[in-house]
């Protein structure tokens with residue numbers, strides 16, 4: 061490929077962080093950015109910073125490459141990075157046809173499930189847009205946008221069944237502070253990233269209820285087993301769940317002060333309602349939506365998932381967090 065052209069779809073903190081990586085990476089490339097908010101676009105063009113997320117990051121993209129007109133952003137590019145919370149993916153792609161995406165590599169940076177469809181992003185893009193499995197790429201791994209802004213060393217896993225595409229794309233992200241590795245496990249890495257958000261909500265709820273670090277360690281040990289049982293049931297291949305795309309992402313999200321999902325769970329544990337916790341945050345906790353989707357998806361696989369079940373009972377059946385977590389403590393080892 062001569063000079064790669066990459067489109068970012070989404071304007072949140074992770075989109076801003078990945079734009080920074082692409083800009084700091086030394087491979088010559090053209091970056092295009094779609095955001096829905098026209099005021100943010102004006103600000104970006106005038107002041108070169110995103111006023112809403114990671115506002116310290118300097119944006120070095122030509123003004124003409126930033127727009128709320130999705131077809132124009134998609135037209136010239138080779139790679140399309142999907143980077144909106146899964147709950148807003150359909151809305152963000154409204155008006156996009158399979159023809160507009162044909163021949164492009166579709167990169168999911170999303171860690172969530174498309175509501176109503178109950179599909180991970182790779183499945184959704186294959187089914188709704190006819191994207192061949194071979195053209196899908198997944199970005200995962202333990203990496204908070206806030207630490208990217210601070211240029212703290214972080215590791216990403218780039219997955220594709222076409223390993224050569226994973227390698228090619230990873231070469232656009234490597235920087236002084238970003239290291240990448242590749243994998244062909246597009247389903248396992250996507251599902252693991254979805255599940256870790258649910259476990260981070262559980263971790264936050266327990267913290268909010270007053271459980272200590274000793275218990276958190278047991279919770280997360282059980283969570284990694286639950287994660288393994290589920291991804292092995294959905295896509296049984298030989299994988300090491302201790303790799304950073306699986307266990308690593310679970311650990312960072314369950315313990316980091318930057319975790320959206322843990323913060324959300326913590327508020328639920330402290331007695332906030334779902335609505336008030338969501339209003340308190342200016343960011344999206346994917347785990348809230350994923351909990352309902354996974355509940356439906358697991359009706360097919362019937363994996364024993366006591367932690368996910370407890371979070372579902374708290375968030376969607378309005379059961380008491382105290383009681384549900386006490387019941388859960390009886391099931392952990």
Ligand SMILES: NC(=O)C1=CN([C@@H]2O[C@H](COP(=O)(O)OP(=O)(O)OC[C@H]3O[C@@H](n4cnc5c(N)ncnc54)[C@H](OP(=O)(O)O)[C@@H]3O)[C@@H](O)[C@H]2O)C=CC1
Nearest residue numbers: 071072073074075097143144145148170171204205343344
């Ligand atoms: N943040 C992180 O560190 C990481 C996030 N991810 C994943 O990246 C994806 C994007 O999340 P992230 O960047 O964190 O999101 P943020 O919480 O930072 O930002 C929220 C995004 O959602 C958009 N949004 C909010 N409400 C709506 C709506 N009603 N319709 C359409 N869009 C809406 C916002 O647009 P607007 O500003 O216009 O309201 C904004 O782009 C998620 O799947 C997340 O799991 C993955 C790795 C790390």
Ligand SMILES: O=C(CO)COP(=O)(O)O
Nearest residue numbers: 201202203313319320321
């Ligand atoms: O996926 C993430 C970090 O790898 C971000 O999710 P949280 O903010 O919930 O931790």
